Amino acid sequence: MKKLWWTVPVLAAGAEAVRRTRSAHRSDDRAGERWLTVTIYRPPEDVGSDEKLPAPLDEFADRIEVRVRKAPGDRGTELAARFKEPVPAASASLPARLAGKDPRQDLRRALRDTKALLEAGEVLLPDTPPTTRPTPGGKLIELFTRRSGGEGAM
Template structure:
C-alpha cells in the first residue's frame, strides 16, 4: 500500500489537466465571438460622435458590431468591437495566427489604431531598426513581430 502513495497526486493532476483542456477547447470555439475592448482616454461624445465610428473601424463597419460606453470610474470610454459573423475556429488557431490569417488580428489592429488616433491624433509606430547590428535574438524578435501582425500578440 505504501508503494502506491504517488498514484493519488498523479491522478489528481491528470484529472485537472483533462478538465482544463476541455474548458480551453470550448473557450477557443467562442474566441471569435468575444468582444475586443480598448479604453480610450476621451469622453464618449468624442469617440462615437454623430453615430460615426473612429477611422480605422469605419472601414470594417459592415462586418463588425461596435459598443461605445463610459469606462468604469469615469476614466474615459470603452470602445469594444466584435465580428457579426463568428470567426471559424480554424482561422483562430495558432498556425493561422502565425501565418497572419486570423481575421481578429485586423480587428485588434483597427482598435489599437483608433485608440491612438483619438488620443494622440496619429498612429504611433516604433522606429525601425531598434539596433544597428543584427543578432540571433533580434532576428527571433523580428520574426515574431512580423508574424503577430503588428498587433502585439501572437
C-alpha cells in the same frame, strides 16, 4: 525521486489552465460573438457613437458591431467591437494566427490604432531598425514581432 517533486503541481496547473482555456474558448467564440474592447481616455462624445465609427474601424463598417459606452469609474470610454458573422474555425486556428490570416487580428489592430489616434493624435510605431547590426537575438525578436500579427494587449 525527490528531485522531481515539483512536476506534479506544475502538470496539474498546466492541465487546469488548458481546461479553462478550452472551456472559455468554446463559450466565448461559439458563435464568433466575443467582444474585443479597448478603454480610451476620452469622453464618449469624442470617441463617437455606435453608428459613427472612428477612422481605423471604418474599413470594417459593414462586418462589425460596435459598442461605445462610458468606462467604469470615470476612466474614459469603452470601445468594443465584434464581427456580426462567426469567424470560420479554420481562420481562428493557431496556424492561421501565426500566418497572420486571422481576421480578429486585423480588428484588434484597428482597435489599438483607434485608441492611439484618439489619445495621441497619431499611431506611434517603433523605430526601424532597432539595432545597427543584425544579431541572432535581434533576428529572433524580429521574427516573433513579424509573426505576432496584431496579437497582444490592447
